[in-house]
Amino acid sequence: MTFELKMTEQQAVDGLRGTYGTEFTAADVKAFCAMNDIGYATVTKKIQKYKVSKGKWNLEVTTKVVEDIEKSFNAPAAKPTIEQNLIPQKDETFVKFGPFADLKKIIQSKLFYPTFITGLSGNGKTFSVEQACAQLGRELIRVNITIETDEDDLIGGFRLVNGETVWHNGPVVEALERGSILLLDEIDLASNKILCLQSILEGNGVFLKKIGRVVEPTRGFNVIATANTKGKGSDDGRFIGTNVLNEAFLERFPVTFEQDYPSPAVESKILERVASTLGVTDIDFCKRLVDWGDIIRKTFYDGGIEEIISTRRLVHILRAYSIFNDKMKAIQVCVNRFDEETKQSFIELYDKVDADVNLDSAEDKMYEGEE
Numbered sequence: 001m002t003f004e005l006k007m008t009e010q011q012a013v014d015g016l017r018g019t020y021g022t023e024f025t026a027a028d029v030k031a032f033c034a035m036n037d038i039g040y041a042t043v044t045k046k047i048q049k050y051k052v053s054k055g056k057w058n059l060e061v062t063t064k065v066v067e068d069i070e071k072s073f074n075a076p077a078a079k080p081t082i083e084q085n086l087i088p089q090k091d092e093t094f095v096k097f098g099p100f101a102d103l104k105k106i107i108q109s110k111l112f113y114p115t116f117i118t119g120l121s122g123n124g125k126t127f128s129v130e131q132a133c134a135q136l137g138r139e140l141i142r143v144n145i146t147i148e149t150d151e152d153d154l155i156g157g158f159r160l161v162n163g164e165t166v167w168h169n170g171p172v173v174e175a176l177e178r179g180s181i182l183l184l185d186e187i188d189l190a191s192n193k194i195l196c197l198q199s200i201l202e203g204n205g206v207f208l209k210k211i212g213r214v215v216e217p218t219r220g221f222n223v224i225a226t227a228n229t230k231g232k233g234s235d236d237g238r239f240i241g242t243n244v245l246n247e248a249f250l251e252r253f254p255v256t257f258e259q260d261y262p263s264p265a266v267e268s269k270i271l272e273r274v275a276s277t278l279g280v281t282d283i284d285f286c287k288r289l290v291d292w293g294d295i296i297r298k299t300f301y302d303g304g305i306e307e308i309i310s311t312r313r314l315v316h317i318l319r320a321y322s323i324f325n326d327k328m329k330a331i332q333v334c335v336n337r338f339d340e341e342t343k344q345s346f347i348e349l350y351d352k353v354d355a356d357v358n359l360d361s362a363e364d365k366m367y368e369g370e371e
Contacts, residue, residue, distance in 0.1 A: 026055035052212030099257035119259035122310025179220030201252035
């Protein structure tokens, strides 16, 4: 179909829509003009109201709509996150181990280098990222991923605030604009909706199609993802709910760190520091907990048991001990989450590790003092 030089606005819109869809670039418009023997300036003048940025048009968004949205976006009701301090606080109980030094170098470089950290639960993956940012004075925006997480949760959307519809940035856009570290926690729980981050993981920023706005990454922006699996699902059923992530999505993470549980020496330091903050002076208890956890993990790795004691759970036990002042009760209330057979085997094992506890009287004292 060839248009006359007196092409109407509607003809230009219909022709471009039929050829390129609702979104197109300057190169598309020039090609359209060449095909239809009409001047570029003539066509761009007729579609001016659909221009959303330099060299880009969107037939679903007019200039007036963009202006109205920008007014709402800048309104006092849409208070930006920019006023908040997003630098994590340093934690005196933190002890560096595993890939922490390399992770810190990546964050310190301020280069865009998406990083994937995998490892069993409760071994400090998220904590390490937080403390690396704390030590470097870098802002961290953390997003807990679930199977329900979608584009609006990540990129942003319209919200009703004080009776007005206002655009609110999602955490991804906030991190892009601020040059922050974006932490996608438990990313292996995500559905394919996470693919909306493809262009961002290539370092290209994002086009906010609902408001016709392009957000480019600020220097220092980076994406770090943590997971209990490597994005291939959980074959042994330990992490129900984890999904097989798209291979192209995983390929956009150039580096993967495998984080194990800390060594007994490091774990002892961690528990001793936690004990100090809780006012627990029994350092021998810390050491015996570490020995107990180490035996359980070795048995788990050898296939002898199906459950494991994490560093996080050892910290839970210390906290329980600071409350109840009873070693065995602290252990019992913190291993009750396991099935009966596993729970009993863990308790009996600790009885062998620590000769100072009395397993026989522990059950009688379990709920001592309760009415």
